[in-house]
Amino acid sequence: MNPSFKFVLALIISLEISLKTSLTTNLLIIIFALLYLVYKHISPVKLLLTLAVPLIAAFTVFATLYWFAPQPDLYNAFSLASRIYVYTLTIYCVSIDTSPENLARSFEQNFHLPSKFAYGVLAALNIIPRMRQAVKQIRTAGMMRGVYLSFWSPILYFKAILIALNSAENLAQGMESHGFHEAASRSVIVTVPVKQRDWLLAAFILLSFNLALFTLT
Structure with a gap:
């Protein structure tokens, strides 16, 4: 998928789950993100580190909302704690096969950033x-x-x-x-095209995510 599309998709998912609580959707995103990382042949050590690093933050959120809250809510505690893993894993899915150079070039060519x-x-x-x-x-x-x-x-x-x-x-x-000028148009050495499948895949993922977010608890 196009790097810009992946970045915007992860951003939209992160924003939407921060506005609406759905533990089932969070767990589904975590499962699919882990499957994607396994599909990309991530090493077991990196996968364990990816799961272990956010554990402290997730545990802190859970403990604060469940053990130290005036009105403990187990569902809300698990839901907010799982968001930490959603944020971490979605960003990792974007970065695992997208270099910063390709992302910057994609922003320039596809989003017309200066x-x-x-x-x-x-x-x-x-x-x-x-x-x-x-x-x-x-x-x-x-x-x-x-x-x-x-x-x-x-x-x-x-x-x-x-x-x-x-x-x-x-x-x-x-x-x-080398002739660089801010206002002058420049040729592109490495093109980052937007293909039709990028639109279709992004629309499918976004539609499936919103259906799960607003129908599952």
Whole structure:
């Protein structure tokens, strides 16, 4: 499915279940999301981590609404706690086979977002590995001088910000030298088309979800 369609679909589902309580629908979404992840050959370790990480948040919501509420409601507690897993699993289903680069390109081509937004996102994503390497180099250089820069050291982040500003300036100059201009139309290197099956599949999923949401308890 088109990356933009998957993102909007997950967003609509998350918004609708936050407005209407339906434990059965939440459980169905969780089951289908897990089946989709298994279909995408997710490793058992990642699947267990995906289920274990939201457990604390889900348990906190359940305990607050059931054990510490003036009027405990088991159904409402389970329903709101299951929403944590719905949010987590739907976003994971979107991201498992959709790279940030494809999502940014899809937003630009299919939703007509400004090109400076798409290129800014791509630039930020590509600079993250360089920043990690720069932080390691700064800490190594400090240790060679007998100075240990901890994770929360302001000196470390000050130097990293200076490197980021320098990299941003070099990136801006590089884009201008390659003819980038905000108002000019640009050709597309990697196309992200919207196919008819994307519309049909998105409509089918959205219709099935709303039928379950408003008919099941």
